[in-house]
Amino acid sequence: MDIRGKSCIAGIYEHPTRKAPDRSLAQLHAEVAAGALADAGLSFSDVDSFYCAGDAPGLGGMSMAEYMGLKLRHIDTTETGGSSYVIHVNHAAAMIAAGKTDVALITLAGRPRSEGMATGTAPRIYDANAPDVGFEAPYGPTVVNMYAMAAMRHMHEFGTTSEQLAWIKVAASTHAQYNEHAMLRDVVTVEDVVNSPMISDPLHRLDCCVISDGGGAIVMTTPEIAKSLGRPIVKYLGGGETIKHLDAGNVDLTYTGARHSGAAAFEESGVKHADIKYASIYDSFTITVLETIEDLGFCEKGQGGKFVSDGNLISGVGKLPFNTDGGGLCNNHPANRGGMTKVLEAVRQVRGEAHPKVQVPNCNIALAHGTGGSIGTRMGSATVIIGQEDA
Amino acid sequence: MPQADYIHPPVNPETKEFWDAAKDHKFLVPRCPDTGKHLWFPRRVSPFTGKTNVEYVPGKGTGVVYTYSVMRRTASPYCIAYVTLDEGPTIMTNIVNVDYDAVKIGMKVKVTFKDLNDEAALPLFEPA
Numbered sequence A: 001m002d003i004r005g006k007s008c009i010a011g012i013y014e015h016p017t018r019k020a021p022d023r024s025l026a027q028l029h030a031e032v033a034a035g036a037l038a039d040a041g042l043s044f045s046d047v048d049s050f051y052c053a054g055d056a057p058g059l060g061g062m063s064m065a066e067y068m069g070l071k072l073r074h075i076d077t078t079e080t081g082g083s084s085y086v087i088h089v090n091h092a093a094a095m096i097a098a099g100k101t102d103v104a105l106i107t108l109a110g111r112p113r114s115e116g117m118a119t120g121t122a123p124r125i126y127d128a129n130a131p132d133v134g135f136e137a138p139y140g141p142t143v144v145n146m147y148a149m150a151a152m153r154h155m156h157e158f159g160t161t162s163e164q165l166a167w168i169k170v171a172a173s174t175h176a177q178y179n180e181h182a183m184l185r186d187v188v189t190v191e192d193v194v195n196s197p198m199i200s201d202p203l204h205r206l207d208c209c210v211i212s213d214g215g216g217a218i219v220m221t222t223p224e225i226a227k228s229l230g231r232p233i234v235k236y237l238g239g240g241e242t243i244k245h246l247d248a249g250n251v252d253l254t255y256t257g258a259r260h261s262g263a264a265a266f267e268e269s270g271v272k273h274a275d276i277k278y279a280s281i282y283d284s285f286t287i288t289v290l291e292t293i294e295d296l297g298f299c300e301k302g303q304g305g306k307f308v309s310d311g312n313l314i315s316g317v318g319k320l321p322f323n324t325d326g327g328g329l330c331n332n333h334p335a336n337r338g339g340m341t342k343v344l345e346a347v348r349q350v351r352g353e354a355h356p357k358v359q360v361p362n363c364n365i366a367l368a369h370g371t372g373g374s375i376g377t378r379m380g381s382a383t384v385i386i387g388q389e390d391a
Numbered sequence B: 001m002p003q004a005d006y007i008h009p010p011v012n013p014e015t016k017e018f019w020d021a022a023k024d025h026k027f028l029v030p031r032c033p034d035t036g037k038h039l040w041f042p043r044r045v046s047p048f049t050g051k052t053n054v055e056y057v058p059g060k061g062t063g064v065v066y067t068y069s070v071m072r073r074t075a076s077p078y079c080i081a082y083v084t085l086d087e088g089p090t091i092m093t094n095i096v097n098v099d100y101d102a103v104k105i106g107m108k109v110k111v112t113f114k115d116l117n118d119e120a121a122l123p124l125f126e127p128a
Helices: A025-040 A062-068 A084-097 A143-158 A162-176 A190-194 A223-229 A258-269 A286-296 A304-311 A327-331 A339-351 B016-023
Strands: A008-014 A049-051 A074-076 A103-110 A198-200 A214-221 A235-244 A278-281 A365-373 A379-387 B028-031 B055-058 B062-071 B078-085 B090-094 B108-117 B120-127
Touching (some): A008 A025, A008 A223, A008 A235, A008 A339, A025 A062, A025 A103, A025 A214, A049 A084, A084 A214, A084 A339, A084 A379, A103 A339, A143 A198, A143 A286, A143 A304, A143 B078, A162 A304, A162 A327, A198 B062, A214 A339, A235 A258, A258 A286, A258 A365, A278 A286, A286 A365, A339 A365, A339 A379, B016 B028, B016 B055, B016 B120, B090 B120
Parallel strands (some): A049 A074, A049 A103, A278 A365
Antiparallel strands (some): A008 A214, A103 A214, A235 A379, A365 A379, B028 B055, B062 B078, B062 B108, B078 B090, B108 B120
């Protein structure tokens, strides 16, 4: 079944909060849902399918469907960590094309900051029944040191440097200065990044994303309904997803699942790399961006360090403007899951509704990529390509 | 933190043989008998054949560092690593009994055991 162009993103919303001690988790989900529906010109009663992941309170989507009074004929609670919402876009696109739903709602929310979570530096057993856990948790894997081991190996094999990684943060901060909601709005230099405290070799404090409360939501629908709503059309062009893991001990941390999800998205959309005017790239850490850009095919494997340097990711300066909202590195990483905000900024770019200082001219085609789990162990990778009506 | 206060591995019916051997400071490596390939992490069902016949065989306990990172932002810094065993699989571990600044990719290492209590011991790696 060809699903290219058979669905549209009609509504988006990013919660303005970055710290929400005054709101419950369920309330955040409902507020972002209402926000995205209002953006589309729709309401809770129009929704007939709901997509959420492990950040939603209650069992699967049941509690939030009840809270919002949704009447559903399709449900999908695929959980791949931070990339879940990019996968949800892909799944909703297929289900809309198949006629199984007309209005799909995708939500994400969380409050790790209010809950005082040591997101990146505290080892924890997430599930004692996970088959890997006994052979990993005792060794102190944290979010940071797992990504750090990928960076260390990439540096070893390809000569990638901390200064090159730092350029990714420099680009994100250059964009974040224009985002009034961004947590970190100060523009930083390469020197600022490499001179910031070492967290886990070779990743410095400024190689790491923010920890924030908040959330976001997406509404998808049929092209016919989208046209009736009067908002700029953002068409679904193609997507891909995979799970990359340690492969029974055949470990290679220098690439990500983007190698597969990206190729699938380009094939389904028929889009060429040169056609991509803007890319939202998951940026839990600088190394996540660098490996993903290589794996998506924007440069040869191993050349990512050179590619991201000298402002090549800065809007108006470089060849591949990325994360013009400031990304997870500077703006927002709600619930420690950045896939949602990646899609949201790509939609703003295609609509022409990004901040004027970072809006890419004639941004008719954009890409968003999510990475969930860890590039140091096992990850869910998902890519989506979207475009304007004539794309 | 791992050096001072290790999280104890959960033991289940599938992994009990591995951990029982570890308690005696014996390092076992899973092997698929049909393909002859070693694999990691320990499991009974072979990802290569789908058969429930993976056996845990004595490992040499030697390998080289594939990658590593020293966690600095903690009261007690530690070195997490992946080590490629001579048998083939690459496994997560800690590098211990070493100056962390001297750890390098490609460094030869060998297994050592840390007794967590009377009931459990954890395989770790140190310079060979």
